Amino acid sequence: MLRCMALVTAARALSSTARRAAKPSAARPKVLRKKQPPGVFDVGSLDRQALETFVVDDLKQPKFRAKQLREWIYDKGVDDFGNMTNLPAKWRTDMSARGLTVGGTIAGTRAEQVSRRDGTIKRAYELRDGSVIESVLMPYKDGRRTACISSQAGCGMGCTFCATGQMGFTRHLSSAEIFEQASRFSRELRRRGERLSNVVFMGMGEPLANYNNVLEAARRIHDELGVGARHITISTVGLARGIEKLADDPLPVTLAVSLHQADDESRSSIMPVNKRYNLETLLSSINTYQRKTKRRVTFEWAAIQGENDDEQAARKLGKLLKQHSVRDAHVNVIPLNPTKGFSGKKSSNVDTFCRTLQDEFRISATPRVRRGIDIDAGCGQLTTALEEKGA
Ligand code: SAH
Ligand code: SF4
16 A cells, blocks of 8 residues: 555656656656656656756755755765665655655666676666666776666667677667666766766667767766766767767767778678768768867777788778878777677787788777677677577
């Protein structure tokens, strides 16, 4: 009975916030209501403005309580209302009784792997509708703490070498589902006196295909988790229209483009998106982006043995970037992470490839170590492993 009342109160609180919210950003609980189970309302899914409206209009508390709540959740990493000691005791118990939670779009952790080599943590989360997504936290020796998060469940882009692409598309993630992946890691780090410093959209999915939700989550990662905009990287398969849109976005995030091949025929054979936006169109969108933003663009290159990893391939890439006047390009070269549905092998020629780009074209190129090499840390690989085990 008590539980039923709590459910009704929470549902009322939601409808009231949705009705009275004044600003467009504050109207989001309508969407959230659809995604969350009855009786659970995730205050972590409200941005600054919406949380304030909720606290004042629905919880009948003064505005400063919203600030206090935010400090507990985002600065101190506390997610249990009972431990928010400067809030009135009655209000704390009321909030839990009303079915309010901090976080709630993620139903649970299906699997977690921690690398003994480098401390990388990889998680497969189950969402409320049963979809499974992946998030990774990478600690670096220089103090950086980088979260790699998903923007979609599965992906419809069909890159042949990618475990997520091999799964196909399930659905877009909501901005709250995207934000919660980062805020979970952020809270865990805050609790041990550390902070999340970087976020990369390199988990499952194509972020620019889910543009609005990704950008809204990125804004909250910047505003509420305190991650610098330049330290938020959106990696795209090459959706040219999305790149042009990003050039006009007020949030100055970093753009990474997954290239992997430097001629249309080879690129189309492993990345079907290239038939829609060929290299000419893609590089012209990058020119527009750079003209407007003056920001550096990073290129991702998954080095596949004998396919795109020799000096000739490096020269082809160097020429392509020079011909299209890409300014201040940086190339990240990562040996292919072998996947079940792709016959390509991981390259052992990464250093020569990088040196050719640097020496002959003055293009900066860095061989990247695959983080979490002893766990299934490739995008989509933990989920594939779970499916194989029938977990
Ligand atoms: N959809 C976006 C972001 C997610 S994929 C994109 O494609 O950019 C993140 C990165 O992992 C991309 O650069 C992608 O090409 C790369 N990737 C995917 N599968 C890989 C594999 N098996 N080995 C190495 N890199 C891979
Ligand atoms: Fe999708 Fe990126 Fe994987 Fe391609 S590499 S299938 S775009 S997640």
